Amino acid sequence: MKIRMISDVLKEQYGEKIYRLALSSGCTCPNRDGTVGTGGCTFCSEGGSGEFASAPAPVAEQIEKAKALVRGKTAGQHFIAYFQSFTNTYGDMDRLRRLYEETVALEDIAVLALGTRPDCLDDRMIAMLSELNKKKPVWVELGLQTANDETASRINRCYPRSTFENAYCRLKTAGLTVVVHLIFGLPGESEEDMLASVRYLSGLTPPPDGVKLQLLQILRGTRLGEDFTREPWPVMSLSEYAELLVKALRLLPPETVIHRLTGDGPKKLLLAPLWCADKKTVLNTIRKRIAEA
Numbered sequence: 001m002k003i004r005m006i007s008d009v010l011k012e013q014y015g016e017k018i019y020r021l022a023l024s025s026g027c028t029c030p031n032r033d034g035t036v037g038t039g040g041c042t043f044c045s046e047g048g049s050g051e052f053a054s055a056p057a058p059v060a061e062q063i064e065k066a067k068a069l070v071r072g073k074t075a076g077q078h079f080i081a082y083f084q085s086f087t088n089t090y091g092d093m094d095r096l097r098r099l100y101e102e103t104v105a106l107e108d109i110a111v112l113a114l115g116t117r118p119d120c121l122d123d124r125m126i127a128m129l130s131e132l133n134k135k136k137p138v139w140v141e142l143g144l145q146t147a148n149d150e151t152a153s154r155i156n157r158c159y160p161r162s163t164f165e166n167a168y169c170r171l172k173t174a175g176l177t178v179v180v181h182l183i184f185g186l187p188g189e190s191e192e193d194m195l196a197s198v199r200y201l202s203g204l205t206p207p208p209d210g211v212k213l214q215l216l217q218i219l220r221g222t223r224l225g226e227d228f229t230r231e232p233w234p235v236m237s238l239s240e241y242a243e244l245l246v247k248a249l250r251l252l253p254p255e256t257v258i259h260r261l262t263g264d265g266p267k268k269l270l271l272a273p274l275w276c277a278d279k280k281t282v283l284n285t286i287r288k289r290i291a292e293a
Contacts, residue, residue, distance in 0.1 A: 027085075045269060084113075087115075090116070113179075121167045178208055
């Protein structure tokens with residue numbers, strides 16, 4: 001099986017491997033501050049799913065620190081400014097505009113990537129992102145996680161699928177690149193439920209520009225972690241996850257680029273599955289299975 005990985009697409013465009021710089025916008029989340037909910041999604045840690053991001057500081061300072069962390073891997077001249085933690089379109093519009101304009105103005109920033117929620121994308125925000133997109137490519141990463149509203153309620157996502165669809169259509173109409181996150185292994189979901197979420201994405205018009213496929217990692221300090229500590233439940237093995245990925249990848253349209261096949265959360269917080277802490281083995285196993293498919 002051949003798939004289009006974002007690393008290969010970017011290398012074709014820029015002639016070098018492009019690394020992400022994990023940055024912090026200083027935003028919080030409406031699912032934490034009481035605006036739409038409290039406590040956040042049950043799988044989300046205190047770092048807002050961005051444990052490897054720089055601490056809030058002037059963006060130029062954050063970028064220099066983040067580049068120093070990857071300098072041993074690359075002498076490249078281009079980077080992705082990745083604002084991952086929490087909800088990066090939530091908060092004061094003027095502050096965010098200044099922050100992101102400063103970021104895209106930097107010569108070695110090739111792409112601005114923003115993790116966010118679909119209920120934090122009003123028309124003014126999308127118009128601002130569209131303007132930035134004329135200067136540098138802007139990727140809007142939407143945390144759908146599952147297309148099943150029952151599962152979404154269990155994980156305290158605090159928005160219905162219809163909200164995602166509305167935001168998705170408006171983003172695509174505005175000409176923005178949309179990358180959608182899915183999590184496999186959410187509590188109560190069968191394999192068919194997980195694949196149904198992939199089919200749902202494949203049926204969107206137009207289909208997503210990219211997807212991130214993520215294994216659920218149960219972390220200490222999360223509500224899901226508390227539940228798992230009280231009453232553990234079976235989690236997928238590495239071979240089961242690799243097989244599921246192959247089935248999911250077969251369902252995606254060829255124009256959708258794969259941005260992630262798994263994830264590597266902080267080992268000190270990981271409760272399960274423990275095998276995912278060995279990133280090298282995980283990636284090698286997944287790549288081998290995809291090559292065989």
